[in-house]
Amino acid sequence: MLSLSLTAAIVATLGAYTLYTLLKILYQEYTSPLRNVPGPKSDHWFLGNRQPLFKNFDGQEGLWSxxxxxxxxxxTFLGFSQLYTTDSKALQHILSNSYLYQKPAAGRYFLGRVVGPGVLVVEEDVHKKQRKIMNPAFGPAQLRALTEIFVQKSKQLRDVWAARAATSGGVARVNVLPEFSTAALDIIGKAGFNYDFHSLGANSGSIRDELHEAFAKISSTDLNTGALDLLKLEVPLLRRLLPNTTVDNIIVDSQATMRRIGKQLLYESRRKIAEGKSADSTALRDLLSLLVRANMAKDISDAQRLSEEDVLAQVPTFLVAGHETYCLLNSTAATWGLFELATNPQIQTRLRNELLAVDNDNPSMDELNALPYLDCFVRETLRAHAPVPLTFRVATREDIIPLETPYTDRNGTVHETIRPTLVLPILAVNRDPALWGADAHQFLPERWERSPAPSTSIPGLWSQMLTFLGGPRACIGFRFSLVEFKALLFTLVRALEFELAVPAADIGRIAMSIVQQPMVRSDLAAGTQMPILIKPFTQS
Known part of the structure; x- marks a missing residue:
């Protein structure tokens, strides 16, 4: 009887809590100032405008603006309101106030169950503490030492493609997206924590170590494929009540492997540092060793040090960030860069001519950064093809956002401020004609030869664009990404020629989890892909 009474009490409590939460959400929506902001009708009774939000990346990303x-x-879900803004003054306010505007809880859960409590997920003082310890690992001096790794792995990829072309009659058709993904994984493995995945090369198919396999399982899985996964994402209480899904089991198994191997890597880094190895040692140039050394420094207090759990969380963080997000990005960005080279022969020729003029097959970071057209090409690729097309923020308390451009509501009232839950449309801002001019949707590396820069009002960390975001939560590894990208282009374009294997109009794009990736419209069943014809370049 007691058990039945207790069960009934629990059910009644949960019911009351659910009803209270629902009424609170409905009241907030009914009184929301967003109700009178102009905008589109819902495309779907349950999903609202979420489907076009994640799919309109082919010149349509700025349609609403x-x-x-x-x-x-x-x-958003069930028609609840959300703010979508490309207003530069609003973006500056949001990105500058990272304690007030944070990633939504659902987004932190989504990413956190993959990477753990790393710098990509945590907020406020915890994020500030982690970032302060990690900053030295991403400085220019450290990246100069890592450039050799970027070039070495780029050469391995070059040789793989050249060999494939040689065995295919001189021209090889390659889906470059997974190939770049493999190269990026090798690079972040070696540069991130002195761990070689051995993914590239003739024997790559037979060498599948545990850490590579664990990450491959997670990265190849759509983390919100089922109804239960979606419910858990939006309703925290259900994460404990509902049974594990297939996705849950994949994440649990992969996380266990990454955690176990991460502990081994962390132990090795500490051992080498404790043995007094030189700071110039190749073994201590990786990001994890630099992080461990900074965390062990005698001039910081115990309160400032990261716990072992915090340090350990950076292993999967480096993997995910270095593999395909806007932080330490490369696989997705490099894929779109090759698309532009393959569809613009004149750009490919001009870039190759500049690169061949360098009498050095192993360029340093400074030599890469001194190449003006390479720099223009990288900037334009990251502007026009930002791998992460949008991100979300939610206000942790009441706030008023200032607007550069006032809006007129449905009642004809003009507003210069607003109080919202927001979408930050990175790609739409990067391609906004009002900011970049009428040619915003054209791929023009030459725009970066102008002075001043094309747009100066976007509050981005780098090059007046939002690709790496801005403010206190801007990408900590953006310099790593840029040098890595330049090393890849330098090595590949000098040796190989690229041509699109399908008509350019057949290439579309779709958001996979948080990254926008290419697909072939006439071959959707094949999934994400970028088919490129590759052949060795022969200098006349």
Missing amino acids: AQYGRTVRIN
Whole structure:
């Protein structure tokens, strides 16, 4: 009887809590100032405008701003309101106030169950503490030492493609997306924690170590494929009540492997440092060793040091960030860069001519950064093809966001401020004609030869764009990404020629988890891909 009474009490409590939460959400929506902001109708009764939000990346990402203005109300689940803004003053306010505007809880859960409590997930003082310890590992001096790794792995990829072309009659058709993904994984493995995945090379198919396998399982899985996964994402209580899904089991197994091997890597780094190895030693140049050394420094207090759990969390963080996100990005960005080279022969020729003029097959970071057209090409690729097309923020308390461009609501009232839950449309801002000019949707590396820069009002960390975001939560590894990208292009373009294997109009893009990737419209069943014809370059 007691058990039945207790069960009934628990059910009643949960029911009351659910009803209270629902009424609170409905009240907040009913009184929301966003209700009168102009915007599109829902495309779906349950999903609202989420489907076009994650799919309109083929020149349509700025459609809402063109129709309704720079500040737009869109609809999320069940028609609840969300702010979509390309207003530069609003973006500056949001990105500068990272304690107030944080990643939504659902987003932190989504990413956190893959990487753990690393710098990509944590907020406020914990994020500030982790970032302060990690900053020295991403400085210019450290990246100069890592450039050799970037070039070495780029050469391995070059040789793989050249060999494939040689055995295919001189021209090889390659889906470059997974190939770049493999190269990026090898690079972050070696540069991140002195761990070689051996993914590239003739024997790559037979060498599949545990850490590579664990990460491959997670990265190849859509983390929100089922209804239960979606419910757990949006309703925290259900994460404990609902049974594990297939995705849950994959994540648990892969995380256990990454954690176990991460502990081994962490132990090795500490052992080498304790043995007094020289700071110039190759073994101590990797990001994890630099992080461990900074965390062991005598001039920081115990309160400033990271716990072993915090340090350990950076292993999967480096893997995910270095593999395909806007932080330490490369596989997705490099794929879109090759797309532009393959569809613009004149750009490919000009870039190759500049690179061949360098009398050095092993360029340093400074030599790579001194190449002006390579720099223009990298900037334009990251502007026009930002791998992460959008991100989300939610206000932790009431706030008023200032607007550069006032909006007129449905009642005809003009507003210069707003209080929202927000979408930050990175790609739409990077391609906004109001900021970049009428040619914003054209791929023009030459735009970066102008002075001043094309747009100066975007509050981005790097090059007046939002690709690496801005403010206190901007990408800590953006310099790593840029040098890595330049090393790849330098090595590949000098030796190989690229041509698109399908008509350019057949290439579309789709958001996979948080990254926008290419697909072939006439071959959707094949999944994400970028087919490129590759052949050795012969200098006349």
